[in-house]
Amino acid sequence: MSVAETSMQRDRAQTIYEKSKPGRRAAALPEAGVPARPLSELIPERLLRTEPPRLPEIAEPEIVRHYNRLSRRNFDLDTGFYPLGSCTMKHNPRLNERVAALPGHARLHPAQEPVRAQGALELMYLLQESLAEICGLPHVSLQPSAGSHGELAGLLLTRAYHADRGEDRHLVLTPDTAHGTNPASVTMAGYEVVKVATNERGGVEMDDLREKVSEDVACLMLTNPNTLGLFDENIEEIASLIHEAGGTLYYDGANLNAVMGQSRPGDTGFDIVHLNLHKSFSQPHGGGGPGAGPIAVSERIEPYLPRPQVVRRDGSNGSGPLYELDHDRPKSIGRLRGFQGNFGVFVRSYAYILSLGGDGLAEASETAVLNANYLKQRLAEGRAGEHLPVAFDRHCMHEFVLSGAPMKKRLGIKTLDLAKRLLDFGFHPPTVYFPLLVDEALMIEPTETETKETLDFFAEVVEQILAEAEEEPEIARGAPYSTPVRRLDEVRATRQPVVRQPL
Numbered sequence: 001m002s003v004a005e006t007s008m009q010r011d012r013a014q015t016i017y018e019k020s021k022p023g024r025r026a027a028a029l030p031e032a033g034v035p036a037r038p039l040s041e042l043i044p045e046r047l048l049r050t051e052p053p054r055l056p057e058i059a060e061p062e063i064v065r066h067y068n069r070l071s072r073r074n075f076d077l078d079t080g081f082y083p084l085g086s087c088t089m090k091h092n093p094r095l096n097e098r099v100a101a102l103p104g105h106a107r108l109h110p111a112q113e114p115v116r117a118q119g120a121l122e123l124m125y126l127l128q129e130s131l132a133e134i135c136g137l138p139h140v141s142l143q144p145s146a147g148s149h150g151e152l153a154g155l156l157l158t159r160a161y162h163a164d165r166g167e168d169r170h171l172v173l174t175p176d177t178a179h180g181t182n183p184a185s186v187t188m189a190g191y192e193v194v195k196v197a198t199n200e201r202g203g204v205e206m207d208d209l210r211e212k213v214s215e216d217v218a219c220l221m222l223t224n225p226n227t228l229g230l231f232d233e234n235i236e237e238i239a240s241l242i243h244e245a246g247g248t249l250y251y252d253g254a255n256l257n258a259v260m261g262q263s264r265p266g267d268t269g270f271d272i273v274h275l276n277l278h279k280s281f282s283q284p285h286g287g288g289g290p291g292a293g294p295i296a297v298s299e300r301i302e303p304y305l306p307r308p309q310v311v312r313r314d315g316s317n318g319s320g321p322l323y324e325l326d327h328d329r330p331k332s333i334g335r336l337r338g339f340q341g342n343f344g345v346f347v348r349s350y351a352y353i354l355s356l357g358g359d360g361l362a363e364a365s366e367t368a369v370l371n372a373n374y375l376k377q378r379l380a381e382g383r384a385g386e387h388l389p390v391a392f393d394r395h396c397m398h399e400f401v402l403s404g405a406p407m408k409k410r411l412g413i414k415t416l417d418l419a420k421r422l423l424d425f426g427f428h429p430p431t432v433y434f435p436l437l438v439d440e441a442l443m444i445e446p447t448e449t450e451t452k453e454t455l456d457f458f459a460e461v462v463e464q465i466l467a468e469a470e471e472e473p474e475i476a477r478g479a480p481y482s483t484p485v486r487r488l489d490e491v492r493a494t495r496q497p498v499v500r501q502p503l
Contacts, residue, residue, distance in 0.1 A: 008073060008484035016066055020056035026063060073484040075428045077284075081454050085399045085431035085443025086179070086227055088257050088279035090450075095355060096282055096348040105347045110339040114325050120343060121323035124310045127350045128294075134353075134361070135253075135273045135296040136266025142294045142346060143306045143336045147254050148181040150274025150293030151221070153306065155189035156333045157272055157297065158219045158248045160304040164331060167246070169218035175204055177226040177435050179252060191218060198437060202230040202392035204238060213245045223252040224268075225259070227435045227443070228392050229372065229399035239269025248272060248301070256280045257448070258369060258398035261362025271298045281349035292345040307332040310340070367448035368398040371455060375446050376400045378459035383466040387411060391438040398447075404440030411469040413476045415440040418465060420487060421479035425461045 039048060058066075075082070082089035100106065108120055128140040144150040155172065162169050172191040174182045176198055183193045194212055197205040204222070220242045225231045232238065242249050251270040257280040265273045277292040278285035285291055297305065308325035315321050325340070356364060376396055379388060387407035390400060404415035419429030419442070431443035446455055469476050480487065 003481045006482060006484070009486065011069075013070065013073060013484075014066075016056045016058065016063075019062060019066060020058055022057055024057045024059050024062075026058065026060040075423070080426045080428060081446075081450060081458060082428040083430045083444045083446050083450075083458070084428060085229075085401070085445045086254065086434070087431070088255075088276070088398070088445060088447060089428075090257075090282070090447035092282045092284045092348075093352065093355070096351040099351040100344045100347040105344065108343065110343070114323070118323055121310055121325075122321075123350055124340065124343075124346055125312050125323055127346050127353075128310060130350065130353050131275060131294055132296055134256075134260060134264065135275070136264025137270070137273060137296040137298055139299070139302040139305060140294055140296045141305045141309060142292065142341045144274065144293040144295060145337055145342060146278075146291040147179075147252070147274055147276045147293045148185060149336065150276075150295050151181055151185035151250075151252065152188055153293075153295050153333070153336055154221075154250045154272040154274055155185055155191065155219065157295070157301050157304045158250070159189060159191075160331065160333050161248060161301055162218055164304070169216055169247070171214070171216045172218055173209070173212060173220040173242075175222065175226065176437050177202075177228055178221060178223060179227060179254060180434075182221050182252065186221070196220075198228075200392075201233065201394065202226070202228045203232040203234055206234055206237065209238065209241060213241050213247075215245060217242070217245055217247045219248045219250050221250045221252060222270075223255055224265070225255050225397035225399075227255075227399075228401050228438075229255075229258075229396040229443075229445075230392060230394065231259075231263075231397055235268050243269065254279065255398060258365055260365045261358060262365050266296070266298065271301055273297075277345050277349040282352040283345045283348050290342040290345055292342050292349070294341075303329070303331040304333050305329065306336045307334065308340075364448045365398075368446075369396075371446040371448060371450060372396050372398050372400055372444075374452070375444065375455045375459065378455065379444075379462060381459075382463050383470075384459065384462050387466055388442065388462070391441065399443060399445035401435065401438050402442040402444065403438050404442055407466070407469075408440055411466065412473045413469050415442050417469075417473075417476040417479065418442070418462070421465050421476045422461065423480040424482045425465075427458060427461065 077089055077091065104119060108117060114121060124142055128142060131140045132138055144153045170192055171194050172186045173194050173196050174186065175196045186193045196212060197208040199205040222238070224235060239249055248271040249269055251265040251273040253273050253275040256275055260280065273296045274293045277283050277294065283291065307329040308327045309329065311324055311326045313322045313324055353361065373396055376390060379385065379402065380390065387410060388402040388404055389406065391403045404418065407418070408414050415432045419432050422429050433441050434443055435441060465476060
């Protein structure tokens with residue numbers, strides 16, 4: 001298919017260093033009006049540079065234009081549907097942004113003494129209490145910076161728990177539907193991964209689990225609902241098996257937005273839960289952060305939580321409560337990061353919880369599940385139902401997975417081709433080729449913040465692309481056509497990544 005280049009495709013993106021010209025400035029500052037002192041009197045000689053930093057020199061209008069142009073090259077949630085399965089790319093309420101930008105939140109220094117940061121510590125404590133209630137577990141640490149960090153924290157807690165009991169366990173069970181970070185976290189924590197199979201209903205294969213449970217098993221890591229978007233029907237039996245063997249049960253809370261206010265992991269037997277605040281609780285994410293992956297734990301795991309913990313002490317002589325950082329935790333796994341976490345994420349998440357309340361969180365989950373099942377049903381009709389069948393066709397939770405194997409065989413286009421073609425219609429593609437047990441997988445999560453009209457249009461576009469592929473499959477194979485950059489050589493990008501711009 002021959003198409004004319006768009007203006008963005010003709011205009012090669014440049015870095016700020018390429019735009020730099022010697023002598024250009026964003027501002028002309030007046031003289032200070034006071035005698036200048038040598039830098040060596042203000043900064044120790046050993047800390048002074050031997051040559052000036054290599055910073056770009058550019059005028060203010062060009063700075064503004066540069067970053068605005070770059071922002072237009074990105075797909076963003078404010079301008080289009082983002083059904084990226086497993087990532088929960090939902091709308092982030094602007095109210096939360098306004099609250100996080102208040103000076104008391106945005107300008108608080110992370111090294112401030114606790115006694116002078118009582119408001120921040122109180123907010124963190126109340127967020128801990130809220131997350132504990134949502135998870136059904138009594139104790140929470142806010143330290144982990146992301147879901148994968150929460151996974152690692154959970155496994156280190158498991159290791160500390162078993163070591164304290166004099167046990168040397170070395171196996172961690174993970175279903176083959178697990179997020180890719182699960183086995184990586186297991187390895188980082190010094191354990192050995194043992195895969196557990198999936199049954200025909202999309203849950204854990206119980207016979208395989210029974211065979212692999214032993215006294216060497218330290219933990220089972222489970223996402224529920226899992227990456228197929230399915231709630232495991234055998235969760236109570238799974239919990240009993242692991243606990244009877246002396247192991248811990250870890251909950252990957254990446255998909256918590258499907259069950260908030262409906263089902264609490266602690267009530268179903270989990271000992272450790274991580275939560276993605278940047279997914280379920282409205283923190284904008286993408287591009288590497290910022291994020292937060294707090295962990296909630298049961299009583300038996302509490303002694304090993306990271307230190308320091310945010311705690312509430314009763315006041316004396318009639319004064320109000322005092323919030324402190326508790327470092328006196330002799331069995332703790334230690335500090336997981338500098339300071340206490342990404343505070344702005346805490347503010348947004350707590351604002352989100354307060355603005356929705358318990359009923360609102362439950363309704364958000366109900367709507368996420370409703371939207372997913374509605375879109376799944378729409379895509380079960382027409383050409384999509386013929387060429388993109390549901391991998392495990394039962395009532396789903398917040399997301400579902402289609403298989404593009406029939407489409408590839410009958411129409412000659414791959415899941416990747418369909419995903420690229422969706423970009424030309426203003427949609428971000430769903431997740432592709434994950435989970436790995438589904439051939440030509442297409443994982444779709446519409447989230448709770450999308451309208452019926454958006455979901456209907458998405459289904460219609462998929463139908464249109466499939467009809468187009470019946471006549472001219474080359475169109476999809478060459479897509480996208482309207483994006484700032486055409487299809488990339490992904491094999492070369494994987495084998496020869498260029499991640500640094502020469503200065």
